[in-house]
Amino acid sequence: MTSKTVVFELLPTESGHLIGQITLSAEKSLNALSLEMIRQIAPQLAAWRDDARVACVLLRGAGEKAFCAGGDVVAMHAAIRAGDFALTDAFFGEEYALDYAIHTYPKPILAWGHGIVMGGGLGLMAGASHRVVTERSRIAMPEITIGLYPDVGASWFLNRLPGRLGLYLGLTGASFNAADALYVDLADFALPSCARDQVFAGLGALSWQGWGEADKAVLGNYLREQMRQHALELPVSPIRSHFDAIRSLMDYESVDEMVAAICSYNGADDWLRAGAQKLAAGSPTSIRLVLAAQQRARQLSLAQVFEMELNLSRQCCRHPDFAEGVRALLVDKDNAPHWSPATLAEVTPDYIAAFFLAP
Secondary structure: EEEOEEEEEEEOOOOOOEEEEEOOOHHHHHOOEEHHHHHHHHHHHHHHOOOEEEEEEEEEEEEOOEEEEEEEEHHHHHHHHHOOOOHHHHHHHHHHHHHHHHHOOOEEEEHHHHHHEEHHHHHHHHHOEEEEOOOOOEEEOOOHHHHHOOOOOOHHHHHOOOOOHHHHHHOOOOOOHHEEEEEEOOEEEEEEEHHHHHHHHHHHHHOOOOOOHHHHHHHHHHHHHHHHHHHOOOOOHHHOOOOHHHHHHHHOOHHHHHHHHHOOOOOOOOOHHHHHHHHHHHOOOHHHHHHHHHHHHHHOOHHHHHHHHHHHHHHHHHOOOHHHHHHHHHHHHOOOOOOOOOHHOOOOHHHHHHHHHOO
8 A cells, every 4th residue: 555655565474474564755855754644654553463464564764865854843833823733733642642552562663764863753763672773874853943842752762861861862952873872772773774675675584473572582683683794884972972071061950050061062072062052042942841841751651751742742832932943944944043932041930831731
C-alpha cells in the first residue's frame, strides 16, 4: 500500500514470517511527520502488532538526507494562525500516541536513523527496540529555536542522561552524531550507510520465531554481527569530549545561572559555541519550559510524561512564541523572532505553571 508520504510493504522471510517495512516518503520536507502520515502509520503498526505473521517492523526514511527532520511545524503554524486549535491538538495527541505505541511495541522495531534525526524524528526512533545510526546521522532536539520545548517523550528520555546532559541538550538544541548517540544510549548500533541494502536484505534470512522477545534477540544478534563485519570509523563524540565541561556549565541551582554560564562561553570550541549561540537566541519561555518539564517528569511514568507534554504542547499553540519561532525560522525565514515575554526575567513561575494545565 502506497501513499504520497508513507509507503508500507510486507517483505517475505525464509522462516515463513513477514517483515513490515514503513518508509517515510516526504523527501522535500526531509520526511517531516505530518498528521496525514501519523494517521497512516498508527493503524498499520497496530494491525501488524496483532498479525501473527509479522515478526519485525523496519522503519526508515526515503532518500539519503534524513530519517525524519521532525514534525510538520509549518502546518502547525498555519493552523495556529487560522485559529484551528482542533487540528494542532489532534496533531500532538496522535503523534504522542504513536510514539508511545513504538515505545511499548511487543515486536522488534528496527529504526534506521540515517541522516537528519531531529525533534519528532527522534521521537519515532527513541522508542524503537533496535536503533541504528550511521556515519551521517545528525541528531538534535532543537525546539528552543522555535519557541517549543523538547517533546515527543524527550522529557522522559533526556532526563535519563547523566550529569544534566539532557537538560543541556534541551537548552542548547545541540546537534550530536552517531558516536554521541551510542555514548548516551540513544542508539544501539552503528553501521555504515553504504551497507543499508545488504543489512535489510539479510533480515529475510533470519530465523524469526514469531514471538516478540525471541525475535528481539534474533534481531539484536544479527545487528551485532553486522557491526563486527562492517567496521565503521565513527567521528569524534563531542558529548564525550566535553562531558566534564557540560557538567561544569550546568552545575547551578537556577536555570538563570545555567543560561548565563552557557552563554558566556567564549572558547575556541565550535560545538560548545554553537550551543551557546542557539541558547542566546532562543525563546525565554522555552528555556523555563525545558527545565520545568524535566523536573516534573522525573517521578512520572512514560505514559504520564506524554500526558504532561500533551498539555504543554497544546498550550504552546495558544501562546505566542511557538508560532512566532516557526515564522521566523521556517516561514518568513528572517531569523528575527520577537519573543513574548522578551526576557528570561519576565517569564514568571505563574506564567510557566499555566502551561501544565489542560487548555
